Amino acid sequence: MPLTGLEIYKLLPQTNCKECGYPTCLAFAMKLAAKQAELKACPYVTDESKSKLEAASAPPIRLIELAGADGSIQVGNETVLFRHEKTFYHRPGLFLRLTDTDGVNEVKRKAAEAEGYRADYVGIALGLDGFAVEAKSGDPAAFKAAVEAVQSVSTKPLILLAGTADLAKAGLEAAAGTRPLIHAADRDNWQAMAEAAKAAKAPLAIRSDSLDELAELTSSLAQAGLEDLVLDPGVDTLYKSLFTLTSLRRLALKKSFRSLGYPIITFPGNDTLLAAEQIAKYAGMIVVDTFDPALLYALLVLRQNIYTDPQKPIQVQPGVYEINTPDKTAPVLVTTNFSITYFAVANEVEGSGWPAWLVVTDAEGMSVLTAWAAGKFDAERIAKAVKTHNIGEKVEHQKLIIPGQVAVLSGELEEELPGWQIMVGPREAVDIGSYLKAMWQR
Amino acid sequence: MTVEIPIEKWAAKVREVTLGATAAQGGTRTRTVTVGGEGTLPFLSHEGSLPHSPALALEVRDRKPDDWSPLLYRAWGEAMDDPGDWAKAAEAAGADLIYLVFSSTMADGRPNTGENARSVVRKVLGATGLPLAVIGPGQAELDNELIVPAAEEAKGERVMLGICEDKNYRTIVASAMANDHLVQSKTPMDVNLSKQLVILIHDMGMPLERIIMDPTTGALGYGIEYGYSVMERLRLAALQGDTMTQQPMLVNPGEEAWKVKESKVGEGVPAVWGDWERRALAWESVTATTLLLSGADVLILRHPETLKRIRSVLDGLRAPA
Numbered sequence: 010m011p012l013t014g015l016e017i018y019k020l021l022p023q024t025n026c027k028e029c030g031y032p033t034c035l036a037f038a039m040k041l042a043a044k045q046a047e048l049k050a051c052p053y054v055t056d057e058s059k060s061k062l063e064a065a066s067a068p069p070i071r072l073i074e075l076a077g078a079d080g081s082i083q084v085g086n087e088t089v090l091f092r093h094e095k096t097f098y099h100r101p102g103l104f105l106r107l108t109d110t111d112g113v114n115e116v117k118r119k120a121a122e123a124e125g126y127r128a129d130y131v132g133i134a135l136g137l138d139g140f141a142v143e144a145k146s147g148d149p150a151a152f153k154a155a156v157e158a159v160q161s162v163s164t165k166p167l168i169l170l171a172g173t174a175d176l177a178k179a180g181l182e183a184a185a186g187t188r189p190l191i192h193a194a195d196r197d198n199w200q201a202m203a204e205a206a207k208a209a210k211a212p213l214a215i216r217s218d219s220l221d222e223l224a225e226l227t228s229s230l231a232q233a234g235l236e237d238l239v240l241d242p243g244v245d246t247l248y249k250s251l252f253t254l255t256s257l258r259r260l261a262l263k264k265s266f267r268s269l270g271y272p273i274i275t276f277p278g279n280d281t282l283l284a285a286e287q288i289a290k291y292a293g294m295i296v297v298d299t300f301d302p303a304l305l306y307a308l309l310v311l312r313q314n315i316y317t318d319p320q321k322p323i324q325v326q327p328g329v330y331e332i333n334t335p336d337k338t339a340p341v342l343v344t345t346n347f348s349i350t351y352f353a354v355a356n357e358v359e360g361s362g363w364p365a366w367l368v369v370t371d372a373e374g375m376s377v378l379t380a381w382a383a384g385k386f387d388a389e390r391i392a393k394a395v396k397t398h399n400i401g402e403k404v405e406h407q408k409l410i411i412p413g414q415v416a417v418l419s420g421e422l423e424e425e426l427p428g429w430q431i432m433v434g435p436r437e438a439v440d441i442g443s444y445l446k447a448m449w450q451r
Numbered sequence: 452m453t454v455e456i457p458i459e460k461w462a463a464k465v466r467e468v469t470l471g472a473t474a475a476q477g478g479t480r481t482r483t484v485t486v487g488g489e490g491t492l493p494f495l496s497h498e499g500s501l502p503h504s505p506a507l508a509l510e511v512r513d514r515k516p517d518d519w520s521p522l523l524y525r526a527w528g529e530a531m532d533d534p535g536d537w538a539k540a541a542e543a544a545g546a547d548l549i550y551l552v553f554s555s556t557m558a559d560g561r562p563n564t565g566e567n568a569r570s571v572v573r574k575v576l577g578a579t580g581l582p583l584a585v586i587g588p589g590q591a592e593l594d595n596e597l598i599v600p601a602a603e604e605a606k607g608e609r610v611m612l613g614i615c616e617d618k619n620y621r622t623i624v625a626s627a628m629a630n631d632h633l634v635q636s637k638t639p640m641d642v643n644l645s646k647q648l649v650i651l652i653h654d655m656g657m658p659l660e661r662i663i664m665d666p667t668t669g670a671l672g673y674g675i676e677y678g679y680s681v682m683e684r685l686r687l688a689a690l691q692g693d694t695m696t697q698q699p700m701l702v703n704p705g706e707e708a709w710k711v712k713e714s715k716v717g718e719g720v721p722a723v724w725g726d727w728e729r730r731a732l733a734w735e736s737v738t739a740t741t742l743l744l745s746g747a748d749v750l751i752l753r754h755p756e757t758l759k760r761i762r763s764v765l766d767g768l769r770a771p772a
Contacts, residue, residue: 091687093680128723130672220454228452247767251494251744259457269454282764285737289679289744303725306713307671307733311741314676349674356673356710360518439589 012065014042020058021051028052069261070270073212073237073293075102075139076188079164082138084293085272090258096318101287102138102294103308104168106276109155110145116155121162123300128309131325131348135309141168141192141296142180149179156183168192168214168274168296174201181209190214190294192274193241199226203233212237214274220256224268231268238271239293247286250275254291281308288312323348324374329398330355335364337405340449342434342441343391344412345372345380353438361442363449366403370394377412388418392425410434458498461690465489465748466697467503468663470548470633471582472609477631480608481580484547486663486748487699492686493746494768504765506749507758508548508584509541510705513571514558519753520715522731526754534571535578542579544755545762549581553597555588563593565600572604584611584635591619602626611635611663617648624655635701637665640677642684646695653695663749664698670707670714671738678702679745686746702742705753708735736760743768 018038029050031037040046041062048054048062072086082102089095105123107116120140128135140159144152152171159167160183167189169180177191191209193216194202206213213235217223220242227238240257244250254273260266272293277283279297281304287295288311297305317323327346332355344354346369358365370390372380380386395401395409407429411418413436422431435444467488472478484506491499515531524531530540538549551572553563572585585601587594598612599622612627613635620636627634636652638644645666652662666685668678688696708714714734717727724730735757739750743764752758 091680091683092676093684126723128721220456221452224454225452247764248494248770251768252497252770255495256456259459260454264457266454268452281733282736282740282760283767285740286744289741301725301729302723303727303730304733306724306730307737310672311675311737314672315679315741317676319676319680349669349677352669352673352711356712359712360710360715 012042012062014039017041017062020054020062022053022055024053026053064267067267068270069265070258070272071236071238072099073190073239073272074188075166075168075190075212077139077164077166078160078187080166081188082166087258087291088262090255090262092315093319096320097316099293100312100316101292102166103305103312104139104141104294104296105137105300106141106143106170106296106298107155107159108143108145109148109152111155113154113158116142117158117162119300120159124163124165126300126302126305128302128306130310130313131323133313135306135313137165137300137305139163139165139167141170143170144172144176144180147172147176149175152176153179153183156180160184160187166190168294173198174205177202177205181205181211188212190239190274192216192239194226194230196222196226199230200233203230203235206235207233212239214239214241216241216243218243220253220269224266227268227271240269240271240273241275242273244275247283250283250287250292251290254287258291284308285311289315322374325351325369327369327371327394329400329403330367330369332358332367333362333364335366335403337403339364339366339404340410340445341366341368341395341400341404341408342410343368343370343394345370345375345377345386347372347374347376347380350376350438354441357438357441361445363442363445365445366400368394368398368400377414381415381418386415388421388425391418391422395426395429408432412436456497459491459495461491461499463690463692463694463697464500465686465689465699466659468633468660468699470506470584470609470611472607472631476609478608479576479580480582482582483609484582489686489690489746489748491690493744496770503748504769505743505747506547507545507761507765508550508749508751509544509546509755509758510550510552510703510751510753511537511541511575513551513553513563513567516554520709520731521717522714522728523709523753526756533574535574538575538579538581541755542581545758546581548584548749549575549579550584550586550751551575552586553588553601555590555593563588563597565596568597568601569604572601576605576608582610583608584613586613586635587623589614594619595622598623599626602630602632605632606630609633613637614665615648615652617644617651620648620652621655624652624657627661628655628657633661633663635663635665636698637667640667640669640674640681642666642681642688642696645681645685646693649695649698659694659698662698663701665701665703668702668704668707668738668742670704670711671734671741672713673707673711675738675741679741682742682745682747699748700746701749701751702747703751704735704738704742705751705757708738709753732756732760736764740764 171177192214261270274294419431471480471483488502611633714731
């Protein structure tokens with residue numbers, strides 16, 4: 010729980026010495042509460058106060074970073090249960106499981122195939138975050154070779170699925186120079202695993218089906234100086250996952266339960282819908298067993314959607330979009346660059362089979378009516394887009410179809426675009442097909 | 452160390468709504484479907500009552516649609532040629548409800564008629580014992596022209612009539628009241644609009660036990676996050692005691708998911724999208740699963756395989772006894 014300015018003030022020396030740069034201790038406390046000042050600016054704060062203040066300012070779910078030879082991923086540090094309360098910050102990492110018993114060549118082939126995977130979604134490049142290499146053989150040499158094989162084709166972060174400290178050490182040796190996650194410590198091996206993780210300065214996952222035991226283990230590990238931890242509560246069904254991950258998120262956020270305030274790793278195997286649930290409901294890292302672009306693409310898009318900041322809608326690039334290969338006789342339609350608006354319009358036009366030019370104006374990511382009300386979708390902006398993109402040269406007619414919601418703009422637009430005929434289209438995108446059928450002469 | 456699982460206590464519940472009427476209740480359905488009644492957030496059965504599983508409906512059209520994905524034609528085959536056969540096939544595929552939608556035009560291109568609507572409803576009621584939703588093509592005047600006679604034809608069957616939208620609800624609500632039916636109250640992804648239309652419909656004298664609200668959703672990749680958050684907010688408001696948000700929620704992942712390129716077509720799309728059929732089924736089922744987690748009580752689906760998958764998702768979300 011973050012402290013208020015007054016609570017912080019009580020922990021300060023209250024001498025108003027001004028050495029921190031603020032006129033009073035209270036003023037400094039207020040700045041600290043607003044995260045606009047740092048505690049180290051106060052030379053006289055006691056160690057006891059310092060540790061209290063630091064504990065209170067630590068995020069309720071620890072931020073964990075994994076790094077590959079190139080590229081890294083951060084998970085955790087979430088602050089809400091529902092995305093509409095603020096936003097979800099760190100997209101859960103999606104990792105592909107590779108198994109050392111497959112042999113070096115097969116591991117390498119699979120890693121290379123998945124490493125290069127990139128899908129474009131509204132201008133955002135989506136891909137896997139890394140690999141979870143499993144020491145199924147139980148043989149440190151085989152595991153080391155498998156990790157080396159992955160490293161030879163991938164620069165992404167790794168998870169080392171190693172059941173013993175010896176296996177973990179072999180994997181860490183092969184992954185030297187990176188920051189992989191070691192999976193996993195349990196009640197039997199945690200001391201040896203902790204040593205290996207500590208030596209390599211790598212984060213460590215802890216596995217137990219019992220939350221009581223997880224909390225005990227994280228406390229012991231924290232006492233041993235290991236704080237970069239990840240929880241594996243061993244959830245294998247939709248219900249268990251929802252119940253356990255919701256409980257963990259609530260414990261961390263609402264009860265400030267420090268010893269369970271860590272990101273969570275899950276293993277949905279080949280169950281795409283379990284993985285989907287875990288994206289929506291609170292996983293920090295998700296390990297899938299099969300590389301299948303058809304399923305992976307759906308999961309990557311879901312992750313992008315759920316982790317979109319509700320305050321900052323996804324926008325599409327303003328410009329002219331060609332739909333169904335339009336020619337000089339094709340209709341010209343105007344809309345805004347709010348992604349959902351764009352998708353609605355583009356899909357309807359495409360589905361209708363009409364070739365068309367779609368002029369997407371920069372309305373700062375707002376829908377038609379909202380943008381109009383905010384003055385971001387007016388005659389001037391539409392006219393500017395038509396001129397900047399030389400629409401007049403793309404078509405031989407001078408007709409512009411505007412959304413029915415902004416019919417009121419047609420007079421003004423005719424003034425801004427002399428010679429153009431402004432046609433008022435339907436209010437809803439779904440009616441575009443029938444509108445064109447009725448109103449447009451091919 | 453003993454970790455105490457935090458339990459949320461809620462002040463109120465979602466309303467229960469029953470679709471369909473058996474012979475004893477003045478209809479001819481072989482079973483009824485009740486949705487709603489939740490006293491806590493979706494599937495968190497350890498902290499509140501969840502008396503009814505969400506219902507899964509399959510969409511059936513009054514005639515074979517012109518513009519559906521080839522994958523859907525393949526899945527349903529000849530059953531699509533006749534609404535009665537299609538409804539039977541949907542029942543066999545495991546649906547809880549039949550979501551019957553009228554097309555705006557007849558097969559020959561002429562506008563659909565009330566007479567046709569009547570005969571299609573009669574046929575579908577005869578072909579299946581499942582409860583029904585009877586839905587217009589979504590054009591105000593035509594909707595009223597088709598739904599009023601359809602509602603009369605199905606009098607006493609407690610079908611859900613739709614679509615009631617803010618610009619067009621009076622005729623459909625009146626017809627539902629006159630013939631003992633329910634209504635679908637649909638608003639565009641906004642908490643306040645959802646609430647407002649429920650109030651307007653209720654003000655006409657429609658009991659709240661006969662209103663299902665459809666807050667609208669987008670497909671995966673096409674705005675699902677808006678629908679998802681609106682549904683989460685509506686459900687939280689309902690549990691906190693805001694009475695006009697306590698209607699069960701219906702959404703249509705089938706229509707939304709099969710409208711988008713990712714599902715609809717197999718050609719001219721990026722190779723990184725992978726195998727078409729697996730992708731399309733993933734699109735509909737990931738959309739549907741996500742919406743279950745945000746509080747959907749009724750899901751409308753299009754592909755029988757998706758229904759199967761979502762049925763197993765519902766099994767998986769049930770707490771072990």
